[in-house]
Amino acid sequence: MDLLIFGARGDLSARKLFPALYHLDNVELLPADLRIHALAREDISVEAFLNDVKVRVRKYVDDSHWSEEQWTSYAARFVYHRIDFSTSDGFVTLSELLSPENPALFYLATPPSLFGPICEHLGATGCLKGDRRLLLEKPIGHDLESCRAVNDTVGEFFEEDSIYRVDHYLGKETVQNLLVMRFGNRFINTQWDQGCVDHVQITVAEPIGIEGRWSYYDGVGQLRDMVQNHLMQLLCLVAMEPPNSMTAEGIRDEKVKIVRALRPINESNVRDHAVRGQYAAGWLRGEAVPGYLEEEDCPTEDSQTETYVALKALIDNWRWAGVPFYLRTGKRMPEKLTEIVITYKALPHNIFAEAGSEDVPNRLVIRLQPNEGIEMQMVSKQHSLRNKMGLVTKHLNLDFLGSAELDRIPDAYERLLLDAINGDQSLFVGREEIEESWRWCDELIDAWQVRAPTLQRYQAGSWGPTKGELLIEKDGRSWHV
Numbered sequence: 001m002d003l004l005i006f007g008a009r010g011d012l013s014a015r016k017l018f019p020a021l022y023h024l025d026n027v028e029l030l031p032a033d034l035r036i037h038a039l040a041r042e043d044i045s046v047e048a049f050l051n052d053v054k055v056r057v058r059k060y061v062d063d064s065h066w067s068e069e070q071w072t073s074y075a076a077r078f079v080y081h082r083i084d085f086s087t088s089d090g091f092v093t094l095s096e097l098l099s100p101e102n103p104a105l106f107y108l109a110t111p112p113s114l115f116g117p118i119c120e121h122l123g124a125t126g127c128l129k130g131d132r133r134l135l136l137e138k139p140i141g142h143d144l145e146s147c148r149a150v151n152d153t154v155g156e157f158f159e160e161d162s163i164y165r166v167d168h169y170l171g172k173e174t175v176q177n178l179l180v181m182r183f184g185n186r187f188i189n190t191q192w193d194q195g196c197v198d199h200v201q202i203t204v205a206e207p208i209g210i211e212g213r214w215s216y217y218d219g220v221g222q223l224r225d226m227v228q229n230h231l232m233q234l235l236c237l238v239a240m241e242p243p244n245s246m247t248a249e250g251i252r253d254e255k256v257k258i259v260r261a262l263r264p265i266n267e268s269n270v271r272d273h274a275v276r277g278q279y280a281a282g283w284l285r286g287e288a289v290p291g292y293l294e295e296e297d298c299p300t301e302d303s304q305t306e307t308y309v310a311l312k313a314l315i316d317n318w319r320w321a322g323v324p325f326y327l328r329t330g331k332r333m334p335e336k337l338t339e340i341v342i343t344y345k346a347l348p349h350n351i352f353a354e355a356g357s358e359d360v361p362n363r364l365v366i367r368l369q370p371n372e373g374i375e376m377q378m379v380s381k382q383h384s385l386r387n388k389m390g391l392v393t394k395h396l397n398l399d400f401l402g403s404a405e406l407d408r409i410p411d412a413y414e415r416l417l418l419d420a421i422n423g424d425q426s427l428f429v430g431r432e433e434i435e436e437s438w439r440w441c442d443e444l445i446d447a448w449q450v451r452a453p454t455l456q457r458y459q460a461g462s463w464g465p466t467k468g469e470l471l472i473e474k475d476g477r478s479w480h481v
């Protein structure tokens with residue numbers, strides 16, 4: 001088997017792909033015959049390339065999983081090719097190396113503008129004979145139209161069942177556990193609809209700012225960078241019906257139904273259902289941090305790009321009618337926190353009210369990062385002789401690390417690379433769902449331009465603008481954190 005990594009000198013390769021492959025090799029999950037072809041345009045030897053990769057990979061592998069011996073055996077899998085992806089010259093050499101009998105995976109860790117040319121060169125030079133799979137990184141397009149154009153172009157060379165669109169959130173262990181938790185436990189599965197659930201919150205908060213990535217990010221913003229893909233995937237996994245099997249088709253079909261059932265956020269309701277913000281200078285963990293427009297690589301004094309989004313989404317189907325899904329994501333927030341919180345409805349009648357106890361709702365908190373785990377907030381009796389029926393909230397904790405087969409939780413890219421190697425598309429994004437997601441986001445972006453063009457400022461290190469708090473508080477609820 002051949003794995004060709006286009007953009008092997010880039011950030012994604014160094015931080016994610018090569019460390020993930022190292023770990024997979026370490027636990028003997030890579031096929032024995034897997035050759036890793038590193039493709040980049042720099043004129044260097046394989047030794048120089050590997051010396052550099054070693055230094056970079058070392059940063060992402062902790063001491064207990066590093067060994068020189070393991071590195072040597074891993075490094076022996078590598079071949080380095082100098083290629084400029086914008087011309088077909090180097091691709092002829094590739095076609096001579098690839099045998100139609102051996103499966104080959106093409107991982108495009110490049111700017112998306114190269115997806116089309118790379119596929120064309122692969123096709124024109126005869127590299128696409130036999131079992132050929134294409135892995136694409138986000139962003140796939142900037143809106144529905146450009147997403148379709150990318151899908152059409154790559155679709156000329158690869159069938160849909162050979163295209164692996166990466167959304168690294170789907171590779172996270174805790175995200176997969178969401179499926180297991182929902183569809184492997186009767187008591188959760190039967191309490192998962194508008195009859196039982198009051199509302200759902202999805203928060204993806206990051207303390208990092210845009211430093212160093214301004215030129216990419218300013219043309220994109222938080223809605224396209226995070227909501228269109230990662231938050232939409234989380235929402236789908238929370239809301240979808242049980243697929244009849246864990247096949248890619250089964251899961252994708254159910255996810256796409258949810259995206260289609262999302263009520264549009266358009267000019268008529270955008271002010272009530274969406275908030276966009278941008279961070280101003282502030283303080284984070286005791287350090288002064290610049291605002292978005294003061295970042296070192298920011299070339300302008302005025303940008304209307306959002307670094308924060310809060311949404312109230314509604315799903316118009318039987319299961320979720322009337323249950324708001326509050327989504328929130330932002331940069332320069334106080335901490336790294338990705339969590340899904342399911343808040344249950346109050347019981348029909350509080351029989352403990354006479355004893356002075358308030359009705360406390362049950363909550364299920366699914367922490368995706370950090371401290372991956374699930375916490376069930378349950379009401380329990382307070383041990384007391386004076387207060388006979390005093391109630392307290394107790395937290396039942398499922399800590400994933402404690403139960404891991406490995407002594408670490410695998411990185412998302414380990415799962416995704418392994419699945420692509422094994423030809424399993426269930427954790428990759430299908431064409432329909434990504435296009436439907438763009439359709440929904442495009443309408444919201446258009447509505448913002450017309451009805452709410454002004455950004456809400458928030459201080460770096462805070463949980464976002466006041467309007468983001470009001471979005472949920474005006475419904476008599478509040479953010480979990």
Ligand SMILES: NC(=O)C1=CN([C@@H]2O[C@H](COP(=O)(O)OP(=O)(O)OC[C@H]3O[C@@H](n4cnc5c(N)ncnc54)[C@H](OP(=O)(O)O)[C@@H]3O)[C@@H](O)[C@H]2O)C=CC1
Pocket residue numbers: 006007008009010011012013015040041042083084085086108109110111112114137138139
């Ligand atoms: N970095 C990350 O964590 C994430 C990245 N992504 C996506 O992954 C892709 C890669 O990202 P990232 O690694 O950060 O980007 P980088 O810019 O760090 O890497 C891209 C690589 O592509 C190479 N390249 C560009 N043009 C050519 C060409 N004509 N011929 C040969 N090589 C070329 C660059 O080479 P050179 O070094 O010579 O310029 C560079 O090494 C992007 O689409 C990005 O949006 C998605 C999610 C996360």
Ligand SMILES: O=C1O[C@H](COP(=O)(O)O)[C@@H](O)[C@H](O)[C@H]1O
Pocket residue numbers: 168206225226338
């Ligand atoms: O895709 C992206 O994700 C990261 C956040 O990923 P995580 O795994 O660290 O939660 C985000 O910082 C980046 O802007 C975005 O492009």
